[in-house]
Amino acid sequence: xxxxxxxxxxxxxxxxxxxxxxxxxxxxxxxxxxxxxxxxxxxxxxxxxxxxxxxxxxxxxxxxxxxxxxxxxxxxxxxxxxxxxxxxxxxxxxxxxxxxxxxxxxxxxxxxxxxxxxxxxxxxxxxxxxxxxxxxxxxxxxxxxxxxxxxxxxxxxxxxxxxxxxxxxxxxxxxxxxxxxxxxx
Amino acid sequence: xxxxxxxxxxxxxxxxxxxxxxxxxxxxxxxxxxxxxxxxxxxxxxxxxxxxxxxxxxxxxxxxxxxxxxxxxxxxxxxxxxxxxxxxxxxxxxxxxxxxxxxxxxxxxxxxxxxxxxxxxxxxxxxxxxxxxxxxxxxxxxxxxxxxxxxxxxxxxxxxxxxxxxxxxxxxxxxxxxxxxxxxxxxxxxxxxxxxxxxxxxxxxxxxxxxxxxxxxxxxxxxxxxxxxxxxxxxxxxxxxxxxxxxxxxxxxxxxxxxxxxxxxxxxxxxxxxxxxxxxx
Ligand code: SF4
Numbered sequence: 342x343x344x345x346x347x348x349x350x351x352x353x354x355x356x357x358x359x360x361x362x363x364x365x366x367x368x369x370x371x372x373x374x375x376x377x378x379x380x381x382x383x384x385x386x387x388x389x390x391x392x393x394x395x396x397x398x399x400x401x402x403x404x405x406x407x408x409x410x411x412x413x414x415x416x417x418x419x420x421x422x423x424x425x426x427x428x429x430x431x432x433x434x435x436x437x438x439x440x441x442x443x444x445x446x447x448x449x450x451x452x453x454x455x456x457x458x459x460x461x462x463x464x465x466x467x468x469x470x471x472x473x474x475x476x477x478x479x480x481x482x483x484x485x486x487x488x489x490x491x492x493x494x495x496x497x498x499x500x501x502x503x504x505x506x507x508x509x510x511x512x513x514x515x516x517x518x519x520x521x522x523x524x525x526x
Numbered sequence: 527x528x529x530x531x532x533x534x535x536x537x538x539x540x541x542x543x544x545x546x547x548x549x550x551x552x553x554x555x556x557x558x559x560x561x562x563x564x565x566x567x568x569x570x571x572x573x574x575x576x577x578x579x580x581x582x583x584x585x586x587x588x589x590x591x592x593x594x595x596x597x598x599x600x601x602x603x604x605x606x607x608x609x610x611x612x613x614x615x616x617x618x619x620x621x622x623x624x625x626x627x628x629x630x631x632x633x634x635x636x637x638x639x640x641x642x643x644x645x646x647x648x649x650x651x652x653x654x655x656x657x658x659x660x661x662x663x664x665x666x667x668x669x670x671x672x673x674x675x676x677x678x679x680x681x682x683x684x685x686x687x688x689x690x691x692x693x694x695x696x697x698x699x700x701x702x703x704x705x706x707x708x709x710x711x712x713x714x715x716x717x718x719x720x721x722x723x724x725x726x727x728x729x730x731x732x733x734x735x736x737x738x739x740x741x742x743x744x745x746x747x748x749x750x751x752x753x754x755x756x757x758x759x760x761x762x763x764x765x766x767x768x769x770x771x772x773x774x775x776x777x778x779x780x781x782x783x784x785x786x787x788x789x790x791x792x793x794x795x796x797x798x799x800x801x802x803x804x805x806x807x
Contacts, residue, residue, distance in 0.1 A: 363569075365572075405593065406593060406594075406633060406635075407593050407633070408589075408590045408593050408595060408631055408632055408633040409631045409632075409633070410631070411589075411631045417589070417590065417593065417631055417633070418584070418589050418590040418591065418592060418593045419593050420592055420593050420594075422593075422594070422674075422675065423674075423675045423678070423708050425708065445675070445707065445708075445710065445766065445767075446675075446706065446707045446708040446767060447706055447707055447708075447767065465707075465766060465768065467573055467576050467577065467580075467766060468592075468675060468710035468766060468797065469577060469580065469591065469592045469710045469797055469798055469799040470573075470576045470577055470579075470580040471580070471584075471590065471591060471592045471593045472580050472583045472584040472587070472589040472590070472591055473576055473579050473580040473583055475589070476583075489646075490634065490646050490648070491593075491633050491634070491635070503576075505569060505768065507768065515569075515768050515769065516706065516707055516767055516768065518769070519567070519569070519762070519764060519767075519768045519769020519770070520706075520761070520762040520763055520764070520767070520769050521762065521769075522567075522762065522769050523566070523567060523762035523764055523769045523770050523771060524760070524761060524762030525760040525762065526757065526760040526761065
């Protein structure tokens with residue numbers, strides 16, 4: 342675990358190629374939130390041929406459903422949710438230009454192969470460190486599906502959002518290699 | 527006979543919901559700190575540091591330590607000489623949850639119909655309530671917010687008595703391995719053995735509220751807890767599933783007499799955010 346790499350959004354091809362599984366990164370710029378219900382809505386809109394409420398190209402989606410902000414806070418607590426529940430939707434969004442996903446837990450083979458094919462990165466944030474993570478979010482606003490409450494799509498402005506490259510664009514997977522490195526039985 | 531007005535219950539449940547979400551019990555924090563020293567991986571050490579910082583920040587600023595403030599599981603220990611006055615006990619608990627989740631800025635994470643509608647109820651009700659009637663004049667209320675990340679990774683198996691202790695170990699280890707990084711390791715592994723199908727799962731869940739650092743008082747079960755913890759921590763899953771020595775903080779086993787022909791085993795996992803709060807009225 343060397344230094345911390347800075348990543349800014351929209352994320353460039355060059356940055357994607359530079360990120361390797363096992364890198365610690367700090368993300369700054371705009372990222373979008375989305376979890377189960379929002380992903381379902383996005384995929385439904387695409388199926389109906391309707392426009393999406395956000396631009397996917399070179400963007401990052403963070404799998405999170407925050408707690409409500411207290412007065413004076415930009416956002417409530419906002420740690421990652423389990424990414425596997427978005428595996429069914431992710432390959433299509435990656436195909437449409439999504440370059441990064443932030444969540445927790447492993448991804449399936451279909452997601453990883455879409456990431457390799459189209460050049461995308463999966464970042465792990467620390468599940469349960471939600472109050473600490475909230476400190477890197479400077480601004481939050483709901484841009485789509487407000488009826489979904491915590492599951493609405495928020496536009497977040499983040500500064501040095503802390504995470505780890507868990508799966509890189511070549512398919513190197515820390516959930517596999519990390520475990521192998523420490524497995525004794 | 528002692529009277530307890532529902533207003534008192536509403537107030538208590540409200541406060542306990544907020545406390546549970548923001549203030550990790552100190553015994554759990556101690557166990558996390560104790561386990562931190564065993565971690566060897568760089569990421570694992572970094573994750574432990576972040577988890578500990580998060581516990582302090584959440585407590586000091588009264589922020590939820592995790593955004594998943596759970597579905598609210600409520601354990602009641604109701605003295606048989608208590609008379610609840612002024613309304614329904616269940617309604618009072620729901621009202622306390624409603625107020626706590628609203629006023630504490632906690633996330634409302636409950637959907638009404640589980641299959642067809644899945645519409646958020648907007649106030650985190652209903653809660654899941656387990657009541658035990660005991661002797662005495664008190665009402666003990668324990669609030670356990672249960673997040674989905676770890677809840678989804680639990681499992682139940684109706685083993686055959688002939689599967690024995692090896693069958694039990696295999697099932698527990700398999701469940702933890704398959705859960706991998708999903709339940710936010712380091713985890714606490716709750717195990718219920720015996721009883722009936724539903725009794726085993728209740729034991730597994732209740733075991734998650736055991737005081738951190740304590741073992742089953744029976745020497746056989748204590749040894750099994752220690753053996754399983756060691757085996758789980760050889761898995762390499764590590765903090766957040768990114769590889770390391772500390773996958774679990776504890777294995778808590780509870781057992782109950784069972785039918786001559788059954789051997790139910792339930793595993794209920796909890797993340798490091800092993801939250802609960804309690805009060806006695
Ligand atoms: S498993 Fe626990 S720590 Fe992880 S997101 Fe869910 S509630 Fe939070």
